[in-house]
Amino acid sequence: MLSLCTAVGGASPATAGTSQPHQCSFLSPPKPHLSLTTNRMFQSLSIHCSSGAAKINGSGNSSSNPIIFTRDNPDSAAMPSDSSEKIGSDVKLKIAIIGFGNFGQFLAKTIVKQGHHVLAYSRSDYSRAAADIGVRFFSDADDLCEEHPEVILLCTSILSTERVLRSLPLHRLRRSTLFADVLSVKEFPRSLFLHLLPPEFDILCTHPMFGPDSGKAGWDGLPFVFDMVRVGSGPTRVARVKAFLDIFRTAGCRMVEMSCAEHDKHAAGSQFITHLMGRVLEKLDLENTPINTKGYESLRNLVDNTARDSFELFYGLFLYNKNAVEQLDRIDCAFEMVKKQLTGHLHGLVRKQLMLETTNNHENNISVGKKLLLPGNDRKLMLPEKKQKQHDMVGINGSS
Ligand code: NAP
Numbered sequence: 001m002l003s004l005c006t007a008v009g010g011a012s013p014a015t016a017g018t019s020q021p022h023q024c025s026f027l028s029p030p031k032p033h034l035s036l037t038t039n040r041m042f043q044s045l046s047i048h049c050s051s052g053a054a055k056i057n058g059s060g061n062s063s064s065n066p067i068i069f070t071r072d073n074p075d076s077a078a079m080p081s082d083s084s085e086k087i088g089s090d091v092k093l094k095i096a097i098i099g100f101g102n103f104g105q106f107l108a109k110t111i112v113k114q115g116h117h118v119l120a121y122s123r124s125d126y127s128r129a130a131a132d133i134g135v136r137f138f139s140d141a142d143d144l145c146e147e148h149p150e151v152i153l154l155c156t157s158i159l160s161t162e163r164v165l166r167s168l169p170l171h172r173l174r175r176s177t178l179f180a181d182v183l184s185v186k187e188f189p190r191s192l193f194l195h196l197l198p199p200e201f202d203i204l205c206t207h208p209m210f211g212p213d214s215g216k217a218g219w220d221g222l223p224f225v226f227d228m229v230r231v232g233s234g235p236t237r238v239a240r241v242k243a244f245l246d247i248f249r250t251a252g253c254r255m256v257e258m259s260c261a262e263h264d265k266h267a268a269g270s271q272f273i274t275h276l277m278g279r280v281l282e283k284l285d286l287e288n289t290p291i292n293t294k295g296y297e298s299l300r301n302l303v304d305n306t307a308r309d310s311f312e313l314f315y316g317l318f319l320y321n322k323n324a325v326e327q328l329d330r331i332d333c334a335f336e337m338v339k340k341q342l343t344g345h346l347h348g349l350v351r352k353q354l355m356l357e358t359t360n361n362h363e364n365n366i367s368v369g370k371k372l373l374l375p376g377n378d379r380k381l382m383l384p385e386k387k388q389k390q391h392d393m394v395g396i397n398g399s400s
Pocket of ligand 1: 098099100101102103104122123124125155156157158160164182183184185207208209210211212309310312313316
């Protein structure tokens, strides 16, 4: 057990046994942005409520549905209120999915079911999978763009997104096409879009906080994060972005409007940690035992839910979210702290016993076979008295 922990955690034997609490600055959760954000959200909410245009989610029951917080975004002020009617849900869009892998196909199924016209383009040939779902597959990006989709939805891996975006023939698209993405990090695609797309193109950054596993039974109540980074105020452009968001709203998602920067802070502390723990536990190869507890089952499920995603996705969560390194350090510190708590107790106990025995020996000058309360030292009882004493000292000093 100890060797396994050492292998996984890499604890230094020199520090084991210290009962001092380990100071770790990483472990205090990052707070300041939360209160700031909440204040801003409530300010924004009260503005909308007082103007009678509070946004509510889903089917129109304002008491049971979560409120959508709207950021102080000049473009979002141009959006018509949708207190209960589903503006845009009747508008059918022509949506081009770029990157038709695991997640692209998963999204396409629901989008097609809602009556939208879906096209797809990917590096690999997915023409058969696309036909099964009811999607027109293109192996040539020029051909796809000449179809003039109203929405380009990037479902590429985080790592390949820049290359794919740079390779798209943007000049073949209509002016004011809406570009959206579903990347699991948000500041990166936001800057990429702002940097590479012409100013006439609208930009919507989104992150459905679920995947083919967690969303296989439906999307009801699952969070959908979005940031309307740049949406023109013309009625067609406004209706288009609303119609796109309505895909997720209609499917029952909990719509959460949030800046890309806020998303990345929250996601590093929740999603990245989840994936990290799943990947670590995967290395332990958790076996199915005849006495699995519910807690153990949930650990095994965590491995299933995270390790099934591509490693590229996990690596992207780390590489393209500047907050992830800090979370990695926090986990490292937390592991060390817990280990020290445990070994600190054990060494405290041993030291106490050793002191007691030394005092007794001096006082009574008695030399008897001794046994320390360490696991696996029964063997010592068999040793001759002198050797036994030496052996104990060597073991405790940790030099054998
Ligand atoms: P992924 O491994 O992150 O991405 C796979 C997609 O990226 C495939 O469409 C693949 O195209 C494309 N791709 C990879 N390398 C490429 C390259 N060098 N050039 C061109 N295309 C390349 O797995 P995923 O689960 O499908 O995720 C797709 C996106 O959705 C990611 O940005 C991810 O963060 C986001 N997302 C995923 C989930 C989830 O649960 N899986 C949830 C929310 C958001 P080919 O297959 O044609 O090679």
